Amino acid sequence: EARIRPEPVLFFSGELEEQLRRNREMEDQMEQALADGEFVAYYQPKFNMATGEICGAEALVRWQRGPSHLYYPDQFIPLFERNGFITEVDFCVLDQTCALLRRRLDGGLPVFPISVNQSRLHLQEEGYLQRLTEMVKRHRVPPNLIELELTETAFNGLERLDELAKQLKKIGFLLSLDDFGSGYSSLSLLGGFPLDTIKLDRTFMDRALSSSRSQTIVQKVVELAHEMGILVICEGVELPEQARFLLQIGCQHAQGYLYARPIPADAFEALCRQNAPV
Numbered sequence: 001e002a003r004i005r006p007e008p009v010l011f012f013s014g015e016l017e018e019q020l021r022r023n024r025e026m027e028d029q030m031e032q033a034l035a036d037g038e039f040v041a042y043y044q045p046k047f048n049m050a051t052g053e054i055c056g057a058e059a060l061v062r063w064q065r066g067p068s069h070l071y072y073p074d075q076f077i078p079l080f081e082r083n084g085f086i087t088e089v090d091f092c093v094l095d096q097t098c099a100l101l102r103r104r105l106d107g108g109l110p111v112f113p114i115s116v117n118q119s120r121l122h123l124q125e126e127g128y129l130q131r132l133t134e135m136v137k138r139h140r141v142p143p144n145l146i147e148l149e150l151t152e153t154a155f156n157g158l159e160r161l162d163e164l165a166k167q168l169k170k171i172g173f174l175l176s177l178d179d180f181g182s183g184y185s186s187l188s189l190l191g192g193f194p195l196d197t198i199k200l201d202r203t204f205m206d207r208a209l210s211s212s213r214s215q216t217i218v219q220k221v222v223e224l225a226h227e228m229g230i231l232v233i234c235e236g237v238e239l240p241e242q243a244r245f246l247l248q249i250g251c252q253h254a255q256g257y258l259y260a261r262p263i264p265a266d267a268f269e270a271l272c273r274q275n276a277p278v
């Protein structure tokens with residue numbers, strides 16, 4: 001009977017089945033994984049390139065499934081965005097981030113804002129604001145040490161977002177527009193929302209070094225943002241010439257492999273100790 005199925009279809013459906021099986025397995029395990037603390041926040045430092053100092057960090061989630069399996073976000077975030085579990089993961093990352101900041105405050109160590117990624121799902125959810133507020137309160141962390149990273153798509157077609165953004169700002173959270181320049185409406189969002197930070201997308205950087213016109217665009221965007229009192233952080237800085245270019249056009253803040261990769265909390269804190277001026 002197997003002979004009547006053409007080979008390519010067999011191959012295709014085999015892969016698809018394997019993907020579906022893996023997704024089902026992740027869905028079966030996700031609740032227990034959350035309870036067992038398998039969703040771990042890693043931290044990628046943000047640097048002031050002019051001074052070499054760490055000026056912040058971004059929390060990036062990893063799924064530690066057993067001692068030897070570390071899963072990256074692209075393997076589970078899309079699934080969790082579809083089934084809604086991303087909300088729990090994002091709050092779990094926020095919880096760990098608040099705890100880290102609390103430890104530093106208690107230890108009298110220097111603190112800086114840490115950003116957490118927020119999927120657009122919760123923004124629409126009833127009670128999001130309250131859950132967010134309760135979390136920082138429970139850790140006694142000032143909201144202005146938490147920066148919420150939203151992507152452009154989070155803003156699309158959300159009527160209440162205007163209102164929500166205002167409320168978040170009123171409580172004191174920082175707002176950051178992630179992947180700036182990767183979509184279409186970035187510039188209009190710059191005018192319309194109370195943003196503290198924009199993060200220039202990695203692809204922006206690639207283009208910037210390819211032609212002088214692209215360089216002009218990046219330069220003008222940076223100037224525009226600065227004139228509006230918005231901090232600019234460049235993502236995905238991998239090369240010294242990218243860093244040099246950014247410094248030339250007045251963008252001092254960067255996040256990228258040239259400086260540091262995302263690392264576990266204890267490694268991040270060790271790096272901060274090393275980085276602190278003596």
Ligand code: C2E
Nearest residue numbers: 060061072073090093117118119236237238255256257262
């Ligand atoms: P993102 O928010 O744009 O995060 C930056 C991604 O770029 C991270 O990948 C980071 O490791 C990577 N990166 C940083 N510097 C460099 C560089 O110099 N070169 C290159 N090639 N890559 C660099 P990661 O950690 O795999 O995260 C991927 C995406 O998953 C994130 O993109 C974000 O959209 C999502 N994500 C990660 N953690 C969370 C989370 O806790 N909640 C939600 N909702 N989404 C998350």
Ligand code: CA
Nearest residue numbers: 058117149178
């Ligand atoms: Ca981000």
Ligand code: CA
Nearest residue numbers: 178179199235
């Ligand atoms: Ca980004």
Ligand code: CA
Nearest residue numbers: 151178179182
């Ligand atoms: Ca991204």
